[in-house]
Amino acid sequence: MALNRTSATFTPYRFDLNIYRGCEHKCQYCYAVYSHKYLEDADFFDNIYYKDGVVEALDRQLSTKPLQGKLIGIGTVCDSYQPLEKQLGLTRKCLEVIANHKNPIYISTKSPLIERDVDILNQLSCQVPVSISVSITTLNEKLAKKLEPNVVSPKRRFETLKFLKESTKALVGVHLMPVIPFLTDDDENLEGIIKLAQEYHLDHVIMDPLNLYGETKKHFFTFIKQNFPQLEQDFKALYSSSRSLNAYRMQLRHKLAKIKEKYGLKNKYIADFLPKTVKAKQISFFD
Numbered sequence: 001m002a003l004n005r006t007s008a009t010f011t012p013y014r015f016d017l018n019i020y021r022g023c024e025h026k027c028q029y030c031y032a033v034y035s036h037k038y039l040e041d042a043d044f045f046d047n048i049y050y051k052d053g054v055v056e057a058l059d060r061q062l063s064t065k066p067l068q069g070k071l072i073g074i075g076t077v078c079d080s081y082q083p084l085e086k087q088l089g090l091t092r093k094c095l096e097v098i099a100n101h102k103n104p105i106y107i108s109t110k111s112p113l114i115e116r117d118v119d120i121l122n123q124l125s126c127q128v129p130v131s132i133s134v135s136i137t138t139l140n141e142k143l144a145k146k147l148e149p150n151v152v153s154p155k156r157r158f159e160t161l162k163f164l165k166e167s168t169k170a171l172v173g174v175h176l177m178p179v180i181p182f183l184t185d186d187d188e189n190l191e192g193i194i195k196l197a198q199e200y201h202l203d204h205v206i207m208d209p210l211n212l213y214g215e216t217k218k219h220f221f222t223f224i225k226q227n228f229p230q231l232e233q234d235f236k237a238l239y240s241s242s243r244s245l246n247a248y249r250m251q252l253r254h255k256l257a258k259i260k261e262k263y264g265l266k267n268k269y270i271a272d273f274l275p276k277t278v279k280a281k282q283i284s285f286f287d
């Protein structure tokens with residue numbers, strides 16, 4: 001099967017397409033590292049798998065009635081535009097299938113490789129709702145290189161956003177995710193990202209603070225110990241209970257709401273463009 005039904009209730013899509021397992025981008029906070037344990041492989045960042053026959057399977061699934069017109073989340077676990085995609089072109093082939101079936105889509109990536117597919121994205125966005133988000137966590141180039149060693153600079157990611165906004169009818173915006181306590185949650189950074197989003201006439205900035213579970217927590221804490229030892233205790237205290245994390249989340253939400261208000265940024269969210277039956281079921285992201 002190409003598409004999986006997702007159990008998450010906070011996203012606007014109920015079906016997702018994840019072509020790759022593992023991700024060469026190597027973000028130190030990656031929430032998806034857990035997914036390799038089902039493959040009995042510990043090397044999430046170096047051993048990349050892909051779904052064999054995914055294009056044909058997708059075509060078969062989209063030909064069935066229950067999936068007609070349904071919104072599809074693409075690359076919601078592992079990035080669909082990571083370097084291997086350049087060789088294999090599976091994401092492009094899947095987009096061609098989706099364009100034939102005219103399903104609305106919701107894509108998130110960190111890679112400028114998505115620009116390659118602008119022809120299909122534009123064609124589809126003229127017919128059905130399309131949402132494209134690029135993840136940007138910080139404008140600090142040095143910090144970005146530490147946190148996301150195999151991803152292009154934040155500046156380059158903004159260029160991708162600008163290009164897609166100007167070249168398609170899609171809703172285009174920033175996934176300010178994750179906001180990392182003590183490292184990227186300062187006013188200057190958050191305001192800088194929102195200001196640029198407004199300058200480029202982007203449609204949304206959707207945020208979520210860093211969540212740490214299982215393998216991700218272990219990996220991230222090791223990274224902090226090696227690179228920011230002075231913050232180790234702060235992180236441990238904050239992530240010791242859901243109470244402290246919820247308090248942090250509320251503070252951040254308040255801060256971001258004020259910044260967005262200052263720049264007049266109101267999210268145009270894909271759920272606004274979907275039929276009422278879909279909207280009723282979704283709860284919007286933390287913004």
Ligand code: SF4
Binds near residue numbers: 032077079110
């Ligand atoms: S781009 Fe996404 S999936 Fe890839 S390593 Fe970074 S957070 Fe993980």
